[in-house]
Amino acid sequence: KNQVEQSPQSLIILEGKNCTLQCNYTVSPFSNLRWYKQDTGRGPVSLTIMTFSENTKSNGRYTATLDADTKQSSLHITASQLSDSASYICVVTLNSGNTPLVFGKGTRLSVIA
């Protein structure tokens, strides 16, 4: 069964600290993996996309990694800011099938002063 598991479910960190969110997937055939950021009361917004051949991709203070062998991805946030408080959702795209997108349940990040 195609699944995306995220951990931790929630996380609280102090402003300025770094953190890493995890995404494990059992999706096949794999096309790409995206991380979305969802602010409270808003729709998700894409942060990064990673294809099979990519190991690391950065977007400002966000760095995503992908290990296609172990089917794991991580999102590292550097020097966190209060505005980073949001849910981060991992989404894997299948290369075929009638339902091409598989969503994780998200990690709720709270950055406190």
Next chain:
Amino acid sequence: EAGVVQSPRYKIIEKKQPVAFWCNPISGHNTLYWYLQNLGQGPELLIRYENEEAVDDSQLPKDRFSAERLKGVDSTLKIQPAELGDSAVYLCASSWDSTTGELFFGEGSRLTVL
């Protein structure tokens, strides 16, 4: 460029009443999705359209939910009659096609059923 527009943003109704949500996708996007999102959970697909055709509605509770996408642009999601368990956020998203994977989401319609 305008994003995905949804209305209403908030709706409060009593159980057994009908409700409808409207979505206007980004111009030119062929694929349109309706998702349901419960608090603290990821979005769950209800239905996916490719132009006017509903290509995946396997998770849509067809006894009370219906959707349409006339002319392959705007879409409407309807619930009749609403139940207490339908309280959630209904998200609409669009993309150029279903293979690129990048979805552009609207702000969502928050439904509360009393």
